[in-house]
Structure formats: structure tokens, C-alpha cells
Amino acid sequence: MTTSPLTVVAEFRVPAENRDHFLELCTYDSAHSVADESGCQRFEAISPMDDPQTVILVEVYDDEDAFETHLATPHFKVFEVGVKELGVDLVSLRKTARIAPRS
Template sequence: MLILHVTVQVKSEHVSEFLQLARYDAEHSEEDEPGCLRFDVIQDRDDPNRFYFYEVYRDEAALEAHRQTPHFKLYAEKVQPWLAAQPERRFGKNLIPSDAAWR
């Protein structure tokens, strides 16, 4: 199990476009990728331009497969000029619930 947390700071004038593209990437990740177990997009309560991605993959191979998909490549290509800063990525390991509890 591989867990990825990404923090993204978006320029205020691009939040609407960013949300459309983030939703597209998240929906296709969960629907089209058997190795993607969860893909959440969360908006910061106090800063409407800050977003958090919570992604859970079966393993490293599933994350690499995600990075090769058309929806991720589109996201990666389009979103870069909309960002106020480089994304911050953190990897974690699952503790609770057990890996067996995931689909």
C-alpha cells in the first residue's frame, strides 16, 4: 500500500479551472485504474487556493501506472502555469485500517 499526500497552492484566478481538471483526474483515477484505491481532492478551509490530494495506491507499480494515464498527463501538463508554488509531496505508509480493509 502506498499513500501520497500532495499540497497544491493555486493562483486565485485559476481555481475554477484547476478544480475542473482535478475532478477529471480524480474521477478517472478511481474509475479506470484498478491499482488506485482512493483519490480525494480537499480544499483548505481557511485558504480557498490551497488543495490537498489524498491518494492511495496498491503499490509503486500502480502509482507509476497512474502517472502514465492520459488523464494524469493532461493534469500535469495543464496545471503547472496555474500554480503559485511547486506542489509538496509526501509519501506515507498505511497503519490503520489494515491493508486488507481496502478494496
């Protein structure tokens, strides 16, 4: 199975009082990832309509190396620190491979 592109799906549980600040961090990380990383194709934050304390990041990278590069960027470090400071819990992180459509 190919891992190019690599889609990363990260689910977070966010305390209600910190949701707005967490969404600001997501917006910051997303904007810099797409603008500053040639290997980042897409980066979105979504939330279930019936569960605002759950935030899911859907990120598409050229490959595993591009994702590893992302984890070393200054904007990711800001996000990582913010997650800890805001008491946000990482529920799951899944690395997925596209199976359809084939590119």
C-alpha cells in the same frame, strides 16, 4: 514498514483566478483514476476551509507500482500540463504508509 496500500498526499498552491479551473482538472483526474486504474483505490481533492488557494490531493494506491502506472496515464498527463499552464505550484508530495488500522 509496508507500503501497501500507498497513500500519496500532494499539496498545491493555486492562484485565486485559476482555482475553479484547477478544481476541474482535479475532478477529471480523480474520476479517471478511480474508474480507469485498477490500482487506484481512492482519490480526493480537499482544501483547508481557511485557505482556498491550497488544494491537497489524497490518493490511495495498491502499491508503488500502481502509483507509477498512474503517472503514465493520459488523464494524468492532462492534469500535469494544466498545472503548468495555470501557474499552480507543487508545495509538497509525500508518499505515506498506513500504520493504523492494519489491514
